[in-house]
Amino acid sequence: MKFFIDTANLDQIREAQALGVLDGVTTNPSLMAKEGITGRNNILKHYVDICNIVEGDVSAEVIGTEFKAMIKEGEELAELHEQIVVKVPMIKDGVKALKYFTDKGIRTNCTLVFSPGQALLAAKAGATYVSPFIGRLDDISTDGLNLIAEIRLIYDNYAFETQILAASVRHTMHIIDCAKLGADVMTGPLSAIEGLLKHPLTDSGLAQFLADYKKGN
Numbered sequence: 001m002k003f004f005i006d007t008a009n010l011d012q013i014r015e016a017q018a019l020g021v022l023d024g025v026t027t028n029p030s031l032m033a034k035e036g037i038t039g040r041n042n043i044l045k046h047y048v049d050i051c052n053i054v055e056g057d058v059s060a061e062v063i064g065t066e067f068k069a070m071i072k073e074g075e076e077l078a079e080l081h082e083q084i085v086v087k088v089p090m091i092k093d094g095v096k097a098l099k100y101f102t103d104k105g106i107r108t109n110c111t112l113v114f115s116p117g118q119a120l121l122a123a124k125a126g127a128t129y130v131s132p133f134i135g136r137l138d139d140i141s142t143d144g145l146n147l148i149a150e151i152r153l154i155y156d157n158y159a160f161e162t163q164i165l166a167a168s169v170r171h172t173m174h175i176i177d178c179a180k181l182g183a184d185v186m187t188g189p190l191s192a193i194e195g196l197l198k199h200p201l202t203d204s205g206l207a208q209f210l211a212d213y214k215k216g217n
């Protein structure tokens with residue numbers, strides 16, 4: 001299972017990278033705005049900065065919603081750095097753009113996916129990654145994890161190579177549940193990744209080991 005961090009914050013990306021288990025980064029326009037990164041040139045520069053910190057894939061989202069605009073933007077993003085994966089929204093022109101990028105050998109991440117049908121279309125169009133947003137489904141009292149299970153079943157039925165990138169992961173249990181369901185990748189905040197570390201018995205056990213060591217030395 002690949003671990004991506006879902007942020008445009010360089011400090012958090014560095015911290016996750018230093019842990020040694022990071023496989024990539026996902027961003028979106030909201031995450032960029034949250035870091036105060038505005039203006040096309042600053043945004044492009046920020047993507048390159050992120051690529052220079054991590055070794056894996058970095059999703060960079062197109063803003064255009066029409067085919068031609070998406071193509072132009074996506075090609076520009078892909079040329080920025082070899083680690084860039086072009087993030088395309090699940091809309092009609094987005095599906096066309098996914099197919100275009102697939103045919104050109106440009107890797108893609110189909111974003112804003114909320115149903116198995118959308119995920120099936122993304123796979124048919126050859127997306128490298130599909131991003132079902134589980135947290136946002138949970139937010140509206142719909143089982144986000146069930147969507148991961150449905151997509152896994154469909155993709156396995158036909159051996160689709162599109163990787164399931166569980167997105168909108170909000171907490172540690174989401175990561176564990178996605179791992180059980182066979183998501184290929186998860187993207188979440190640093191706090192959710194670090195939550196995997198924690199267990200009170202680890203802390204108390206370590207404290208005891210250190211105390212016993214000190215008694216004999």
Ligand code: E4P
Nearest residue numbers: 006026027028136167168169
């Ligand atoms: C995915 O790539 C998105 O950036 C992200 O996971 C959305 O998460 P949110 O629902 O917490 O905003």
